[in-house]
Amino acid sequence: MSKPLLILFGTFSGNSESCAEKAASVARQRGYDPVLENMMDSTADVLMQFDTALLITSTYGDGDPPDGTENFYEQVVNHPRFRLEHLRYSVLALGDSCYDRFCQCGKDYDEALEAHGATRFHTRVDCDIDYEDPCDAWIEGVFAILAEERLLAA
Structure with missing residues (x-):
């Protein structure tokens, strides 16, 4: 039985989408059922539906989220009562x-999810x-950890 895995991407030029598609391909090869979603078309509620999520995002200009993903960004980064204790990411x-604000959007997501x-x-x-x-390298590292966890749980 394959395990669901959320892969969210926010992109401006398509690079983050390309990385997300690679991650989804590796996920399928490793026995996961990846759900690939564009942050532009998603809401933060999707994070409540999964135990494991990968977020892949570009930063537009000097620290902003990619065009069209601002709503998702605001919901995740600036929502004070959003609780995600069940989620690994x-x-x-x-x-x-x-x-100056190199990769700031990804840094913001990382800090917000932890918070x-x-x-x-x-x-x-x-x-x-x-x-x-x-x-x-990130994709390989992610799936190495997930594979190790699967072995320990078996």
Whole structure:
């Protein structure tokens, strides 16, 4: 029986979506049932429906969420009573180190989820313009931890 896994992405140029699709492909190969959602089309309530979530987001300009994802961002980052004690998560942040607030959107999600009681099971990775290798390494790290946890639970 495959285990559900939420993969949320927020993208401006398509890079975060590409990473999310890679993560979904690896998830299927490893026996998960990934649910891939664009933050633009989602609400924070989706986080209540899963035990494990991967958030992959770019940062637009100097620290802003990607266009169209502002509603999701506000719901997660600025909602004071949003509780997620059941949720385990990891964040992949994409950005451009030319900006002072490099990967700020991903950093904000990471801090907000922890503040809402969720448990970070893999360290956030911040990617610069050359994001492919760090993205691949993050995906491998995430699924190595999940595989280890499955073995321990068996």
